[in-house]
Amino acid sequence: MSRNAGASEAPQPPTDESSERTPMSGPNTNYDPVEVAALDPAQIDAAVEQALAAAAAAGSLEELKAVRTAHQGEKSALALANREIAALPPSAKAEAGKRVGQARGRVAQAFAARQGELEVERDERILVEERVDVTVPALRRRPGARHPIELTAQRLVDAFVGMGWEVAEGPELESEWLNFDALNLGPDHPARQMQDTFFLDPVDSGLVLRTQTSPVQIRTMLDQEPPIYVVAPGKVFRTDDLDATHTPVFHQIECLAIDKGLTMAHLRGALDAFVRIMFGEETRTRVRANYFPFTEPSMETDFLCFACHGAETWGTAEQCRTCGGSGWIELGGSGMVNRKVLRTCGIDPDIYSGFAFGLGIERALMLRHGVQGMHDMVEGDLRFSQQFGMGA
Numbered sequence: 001m002s003r004n005a006g007a008s009e010a011p012q013p014p015t016d017e018s019s020e021r022t023p024m025s026g027p028n029t030n031y032d033p034v035e036v037a038a039l040d041p042a043q044i045d046a047a048v049e050q051a052l053a054a055a056a057a058a059g060s061l062e063e064l065k066a067v068r069t070a071h072q073g074e075k076s077a078l079a080l081a082n083r084e085i086a087a088l089p090p091s092a093k094a095e096a097g098k099r100v101g102q103a104r105g106r107v108a109q110a111f112a113a114r115q116g117e118l119e120v121e122r123d124e125r126i127l128v129e130e131r132v133d134v135t136v137p138a139l140r141r142r143p144g145a146r147h148p149i150e151l152t153a154q155r156l157v158d159a160f161v162g163m164g165w166e167v168a169e170g171p172e173l174e175s176e177w178l179n180f181d182a183l184n185l186g187p188d189h190p191a192r193q194m195q196d197t198f199f200l201d202p203v204d205s206g207l208v209l210r211t212q213t214s215p216v217q218i219r220t221m222l223d224q225e226p227p228i229y230v231v232a233p234g235k236v237f238r239t240d241d242l243d244a245t246h247t248p249v250f251h252q253i254e255c256l257a258i259d260k261g262l263t264m265a266h267l268r269g270a271l272d273a274f275v276r277i278m279f280g281e282e283t284r285t286r287v288r289a290n291y292f293p294f295t296e297p298s299m300e301t302d303f304l305c306f307a308c309h310g311a312e313t314w315g316t317a318e319q320c321r322t323c324g325g326s327g328w329i330e331l332g333g334s335g336m337v338n339r340k341v342l343r344t345c346g347i348d349p350d351i352y353s354g355f356a357f358g359l360g361i362e363r364a365l366m367l368r369h370g371v372q373g374m375h376d377m378v379e380g381d382l383r384f385s386q387q388f389g390m391g392a
């Protein structure tokens, strides 16, 4: 603080409100010996000591600012003394001016020095308090991923919906009649035996955890008038233990078409479309005779191996691991809907015909992505789902 306001101003005697002030440049005629007591050397030294002590005692920049006004402000003892110099006789001005000037200089220096120290302390404190350790690993939340079984089912459903088919769904807890009888699985059929099916207590409740998605087809035929084109994805249950190729809960997708004049040729066309969506444009299907109670005639469908493209490598050094060397991969069962089943559902088999086919989604996923074991699919490890991303 080098400000020296009022140094050239003479202290003014008290005047009443309306009186004129003495011009600043005029001679000092109102010298009052009482007021110059502030110029006493001992008092000046004392004021300096107090100021230095106050500066040293200030523990923060805020405290320093608070005490600074009292020791350097316009109403401080030293500022008052400085103003009184003007009132001294000329012979005394020089010495008093020097003494007061040096005193004010020491105080200003002390405050400036203390301010410097406190600023350094503050900066160091900020560096510690606001320190950011850029080497700490970031807290990163892994994005979720839809399960590949769900993705695969959706991919197939989307393709059939794109061809005008509708999605049909049904309950997982199903009546025995819909799960077996209506599908031409009589009471003596092996699939009804206890080792395959989860029956609900009591056993004669007539309820099971559905063993296939086919009861959805029965429900659809009972509810709707033909033409019917539905795709039915869903969870099914069997009393299998979990191992590399079996799981007690798995997924099927079934397609059912009921219309006038549908033939095996339409079935073949739908199967070809199905496998092309799943395994690429290059593939095609072949069918072999089989037996399923729900369909007549029934077929087992194979499709051309997408890995070796049908090369017959069985027994050679290059035997294809995907198809085992035959060049073909088994897809699942299919056939024309049994006339008996149509009649059960109130559909006249002399007017309408239909076809149905289905497959296990887990098996399709294993084939398409080379998933080695069923455990990966059911254990819920996010790392398994994430490698398929959102677009598998």
Ligand SMILES: [Zn+2]
Residues within 6 Å of the ligand: 305, 306, 307, 308, 309, 310, 311, 320, 321, 322, 323, 324, 325, 326, 327, 328
């Ligand atoms: Zn192959």
